[in-house]
Amino acid sequence: MTSRRAALVFLAAAPALAVGWPRAARAQTAAQARAFIDATGTALVAVIDGPGSNEQKRAAVARIVDSHVDVDGIARFCLGRFWRVATPAERGQYQELFRKALVLNIATKIGEYKGVTFKVGRTTPHDDGVAVATVITRPGNAPADVEWLVRQVGGAPKIVDMVAEGTSLRITQRSDYASYLSQHDDKVSALLTALRAQVATKG
Amino acid sequence: MRVAVGSCLLFAVLLAGCATPPPPSHPEARAEFYRTNDPLEPTNRVLYKVNDALDTMVLRPAAIAYKAVTPEPVREGVHNVLGNLTTPGTLANDMAEGKPRRAGDTFMRFLINTTVGGLGVFDVATRWGYPAHDADFGETMALWGVPEGPFLFLPVLGPTNPRDALGHGVDIAADPFGWVGQGAAVTALTWTRFSLTALDERSRVLGELSGIKKTALDPYATFRSLYRQHRRAQIAKLRADRAATVPAWFPAPAADAGR
Numbered sequence: 001m002t003s004r005r006a007a008l009v010f011l012a013a014a015p016a017l018a019v020g021w022p023r024a025a026r027a028q029t030a031a032q033a034r035a036f037i038d039a040t041g042t043a044l045v046a047v048i049d050g051p052g053s054n055e056q057k058r059a060a061v062a063r064i065v066d067s068h069v070d071v072d073g074i075a076r077f078c079l080g081r082f083w084r085v086a087t088p089a090e091r092g093q094y095q096e097l098f099r100k101a102l103v104l105n106i107a108t109k110i111g112e113y114k115g116v117t118f119k120v121g122r123t124t125p126h127d128d129g130v131a132v133a134t135v136i137t138r139p140g141n142a143p144a145d146v147e148w149l150v151r152q153v154g155g156a157p158k159i160v161d162m163v164a165e166g167t168s169l170r171i172t173q174r175s176d177y178a179s180y181l182s183q184h185d186d187k188v189s190a191l192l193t194a195l196r197a198q199v200a201t202k203g
Numbered sequence: 204m205r206v207a208v209g210s211c212l213l214f215a216v217l218l219a220g221c222a223t224p225p226p227p228s229h230p231e232a233r234a235e236f237y238r239t240n241d242p243l244e245p246t247n248r249v250l251y252k253v254n255d256a257l258d259t260m261v262l263r264p265a266a267i268a269y270k271a272v273t274p275e276p277v278r279e280g281v282h283n284v285l286g287n288l289t290t291p292g293t294l295a296n297d298m299a300e301g302k303p304r305r306a307g308d309t310f311m312r313f314l315i316n317t318t319v320g321g322l323g324v325f326d327v328a329t330r331w332g333y334p335a336h337d338a339d340f341g342e343t344m345a346l347w348g349v350p351e352g353p354f355l356f357l358p359v360l361g362p363t364n365p366r367d368a369l370g371h372g373v374d375i376a377a378d379p380f381g382w383v384g385q386g387a388a389v390t391a392l393t394w395t396r397f398s399l400t401a402l403d404e405r406s407r408v409l410g411e412l413s414g415i416k417k418t419a420l421d422p423y424a425t426f427r428s429l430y431r432q433h434r435r436a437q438i439a440k441l442r443a444d445r446a447a448t449v450p451a452w453f454p455a456p457a458a459d460a461g462r
Contacts, residue, residue, distance in 0.1 A: 108414075165436065166435065166437065167433050172425055172428045172429055172432065175424050175425070176421050179420075179423070195420075
């Protein structure tokens with residue numbers, strides 16, 4: 001009798017446990033994501049405000065991007081439906097160019113962000129990982145709300161998107177590429193040429 | 204008569220400037236075309252180029268000069284005065300949106316900044332717990348359920364849509380400072396306000412705009428995407444704003460005291 005009651009209690013509790021476990025796991029990934037964004041931001045600020053030549057800073061930023069950002073995943077997202085059309089060689093070239101362009105874009109902003117401060121806010125679950133809210137304040141500018149989308153990629157947390165004042169970096173980039181491609185007969189090779197020119201003028 | 208000719212011309216431009224959807228044999232491209240919802244794209248692109256040229260030749264140099272000749276505190280004061288002049292319109296929209304707390308903030312901002320803030324030069328209200336927010340009739344209509352409609356790029360106004368463009372017109376027409384007085388002095392003041400607003404807004408996004416134009420392969424499409432995303436986020440944030448009418452400093456009612 002008692003064992004049956006125990007079993008009943010266990011059965012009654014099982015759904016609660018089943019719900020409770022993932023919630024605990026989610027809370028943990030949310031806390032992890034928050035700590036991850038905090039650490040990444042601190043590392044970036046250290047480079048921006050730290051000593052060293054522009055060249056050294058650029059290299060340091062590239063290292064942070066490579067280890068903390070899911071560059072290949074973002075690149076694939078930005079190419080959208082054209083990823084399937086691209087040949088393996090084109091895909092490889094595209095990912096390499098995308099990475100260079102991304103690092104360059106960030107590197108050219110290093111000067112503008114001198115003295116920047118940030119505050120990590122709340123986290124919210126997202127279809128594609130966890131969104132971590134931050135408020136970024138540049139001297140002489142109004143504070144900006146920037147959300148970071150963090151997902152586990154290959155067992156480690158990685159940034160998969162940055163949403164500044166409601167505008168997603170990867171969605172904006174994807175519509176830019178899609179529009180460019182639609183005006184160039186949907187040829188991925190044309191996009192590669194344009195990206196090559198972009199990287200070359202700024203590199 | 205002039206209106207009739209004008210509307211005929213406009214109609215001709217619109218008709219010439221319609222984009223054709225990709226054929227059904229390309230379902231993905233077709234789906235993308237409808238998702239982009241920019242049926243007037245060819246016309247919009249022409250207007251984008253016109254606007255961009257005007258910006259490069261007039262507005263951007265003027266904004267750079269404005270930033271160069273006026274010290275930061277002066278620009279801040281000008282920005283505050285211009286912002287204070289828009290508060291009656293903001294208040295009307297806050298109320299039409301059914302957001303009492305926001306309306307209360309706006310009302311207090313106008314009272315405090317117009318008096319203690321020296322006719323709006325100093326933003327004292329933010330320090331006193333009444334932060335600034337924007338409100339326009341496009342947002343208000345969005346809250347009422349009016350859809351945004353297709354993308355538009357208009358001269359001067361820039362990226363927009365029929366709802367927001369109409370909202371902009373309503374905001375201008377409803378601005379009480381537009382009703383006050385007439386004569387050369389008022390006209391001059393109105394134009395000064397308009398020009399200063401343009402300079403103020405443009406000088407605040409100098410770095411951002413040139414950055415976008417430099418990094419985008421198709422700046423027009425990038426601005427289109429940015430405008431829409433930003434606008435949708437603004438409206439979603441506004442819709443979710445259910446701040447209590449009772450300010451934080453007000454003695455808490457007994458029922459809430461335990462929380």
